[in-house]
Amino acid sequence: MGDATQRTIANLLLTQLVWFACVLGGDAWAVAALLHLLIYRQWLGSDADWPLLGEVAAIGYGVDSSIAALGYMEYNNAHTFSGLLPAPLLPAPLWLAALWLSFATLFRHGLQWLQGRLWFAAALGAIAGPLTYYAGIQLGAASAGSSMWVFLLLHAVLWAIMTPLFACLARRMPDATTSAA
Numbered sequence: 001m002g003d004a005t006q007r008t009i010a011n012l013l014l015t016q017l018v019w020f021a022c023v024l025g026g027d028a029w030a031v032a033a034l035l036h037l038l039i040y041r042q043w044l045g046s047d048a049d050w051p052l053l054g055e056v057a058a059i060g061y062g063v064d065s066s067i068a069a070l071g072y073m074e075y076n077n078a079h080t081f082s083g084l085l086p087a088p089l090l091p092a093p094l095w096l097a098a099l100w101l102s103f104a105t106l107f108r109h110g111l112q113w114l115q116g117r118l119w120f121a122a123a124l125g126a127i128a129g130p131l132t133y134y135a136g137i138q139l140g141a142a143s144a145g146s147s148m149w150v151f152l153l154l155h156a157v158l159w160a161i162m163t164p165l166f167a168c169l170a171r172r173m174p175d176a177t178t179s180a181a
Helices: 003-029 031-043 049-069 094-107 112-116 118-138 148-171
Strands: 073-075 142-144
Touching (some): 003 031, 003 094, 049 148, 094 112, 094 148
Antiparallel strands (some): 073 142
């Protein structure tokens, strides 16, 4: 197994660990995402990656905050610091922003193969996106503010749009298919 493959697998595993840390531990464990970003920067990323990470995280967190503000998702604030702020200022918890930053790394190292397969990216997003939210709900991090079917359909549509968008954003970045040495 080549070095680039090992790094990609490591990034996939780190992102999954961050997902579990954030979903199960809330804001207190969101620091796992920061550790992932430090490892990513030292081992995989380059300075050119940071704008992409910021764009993906801002879009994703903005969409999730909008969904929460509209009442389609309710986060369990028992394990967040965001309950300290008025809901209009921070409708989605801070751990979700950390999770989005970690997830964003995948579009350069892990899901980079989606960059030339936008229809596949849309299909993958429409299936995998809602499943991750469903898993988070089952683990107690949140609840659907509407019927589960409406919630899953909403996320399927959003992820069918966002996943190819993120792949396109990654494709336009310099050296999108190579990792830093």
